[in-house]
Amino acid sequence: MPLSAILPIQDSGASLLQASSSDVDEHCASLGGWRLSYDQISAGAFRGSFTQLSLPRLDVFREITxxxxxxxxxxxxGCFGIALPWQGDGEINCNGASVAGAQVIACIDAEIDICTPKSFELRGVVASxxxxxxxxxxxxxxxxxxVWHQLRVIEMAQAPVAxxxxxxxxxxxxxxxxPERFDQPAVRAGLEDALLVEIMDMLPxxxxxxxxxxxxxxxxxxxxARALMHGSGERTLSLLEVCKAVGASPRKLGYCFQEVLGTSPMHYWRAMRLNRVRRDLKRAAGTGASVYDVAVRHGFWHFSQFSLDYKRHFSELPSETLRRTRLAP
Incomplete structure (x- = not known):
């Protein structure tokens, strides 16, 4: 018996969302109804795409960063999500664990906190x-x-995952x-049944x-460590101060950051502050704020080094970001 016969619903049709972006914040804003924030960790020009097929009971997505x-x-x-890493230049880090083999990422009504590698693709299904x-x-x-109320990397039987x-x-x-095939009610019903059967086969x-x-x-x-970094106010804490506060040696803290976020503590901290500068610059139209003002606000005192770091990270100068913001309608 098909699952649609067990839980019959009224078919409301299908919709297809396809978006691409060259900015991490614009990419994040294109993620349908998801309430996520993205920070770019590695340096270089960003390219992202997001595709979501919304069926009556399920959303099927594909994301590339x-x-x-x-x-x-x-x-x-109240969302359930299950996702499969498709490809990438390294492993995905999820709450301190990496994903490989027949492992999947699953959660029910949980906060998302993952770090993806470069050239990464993720595909999955979201439902209530x-x-x-x-x-x-x-x-x-x-x-x-x-998987209730927490994002987990879990092992599952290989056959239903495949x-x-x-x-x-x-x-x-x-x-x-x-794509016009999804306009047919019978196709939508069959597709939903096929996906739900595999999910219900995997979860046990x-x-x-x-x-x-x-x-x-x-x-x-x-x-x-991140709470100290983000909550340090105007004074920039040293890495040694952070290590003392969390009770970890620099080597141990570096190992933990590498395992959880795939990067070093200093690189992560610099990347977070650069992301904040970029967002402030994109909100600076009409405020009269200068690049220097925004940079200093986020702890960058060496302005020429900041400009080099910013261009390396986002493939444009901070002044170019601000100029584009002011010229935007």
Whole structure:
């Protein structure tokens, strides 16, 4: 019996969102109804694209980012999400754990906090948590409570993961070649059933990643350090001061940052401050603020070095960002 017969709904049609951007904030704003914030970690020109096929009960997405990015926030209230890393120049870091093999990223009504590598592609499915819970109850499936209210890297049986991967590949091939097929109600119903069957087959096989406990400890160390970095006010803390506050040696803190965020503490801190400068410059139209004013506000006292770092990170000078902002309608 198809799942659509178990939980019948009125077919409201399908919609297709496709967006591309050369700015990390613009890319983030294109992510449908997701409430996420992105920070560009690696240096270089950013290129991103986002495709979302919205079906009556599911959203199927594909996201591509060219640079290393930290993503944090929420998919939405009461959302279930499951995602498969597709490709990238390195591993994805999720709450201190990396994703590989038959591992997937899953969460139910949880905060997102992941760091993706360069040239990264992620594909997955988002639905309401209520739908997943109701289907599980009707089908007598016990859902893994490990994914409630937290983002987790989890091991799952390889066969349903492989089948879900094949479905996602076929969906995006169809979007590229014949997207009008999704205008047919029978196609939408069959596609939703196929995806939900694999998800309901995968979830009972979920088990925690073996490195969960040590990953959680690394995550806590990084979170304490980040809170100090972001909450240090006008005075820029030294790395030694941060290490003393969190009770970790510079080597240990560097290891934790590398495992959780895929970068060093100093590189992360500089990247976060550069992202903040860029956002302030893009909001500076009509304020009379200068690049120097904004840079100093975020702790960059060596202006020529700041300009070099900014251009290396975003592939344009800060003055160019400000000029484009002021010329924008």
């Amino acid at each position: 060219s640079q290393q990015v930290r993503q944090h926030g929420l998919l939405g209230d 948590a209520a739908l997943i819970e109701e289907l599980a109850a009707r089908l007598d499936i016990e859902l893994p409570r490990m 089948r879900l991967r094949a479905h996602l590949a076929a969906i995006h091939d169809t979007i590229t070649t014949t 096989t979920a088990r925690a990643n073996d490195s969960g406990r040590s990953a959680a400890a690394r995550k806590r160390t990084v979170e304490r």
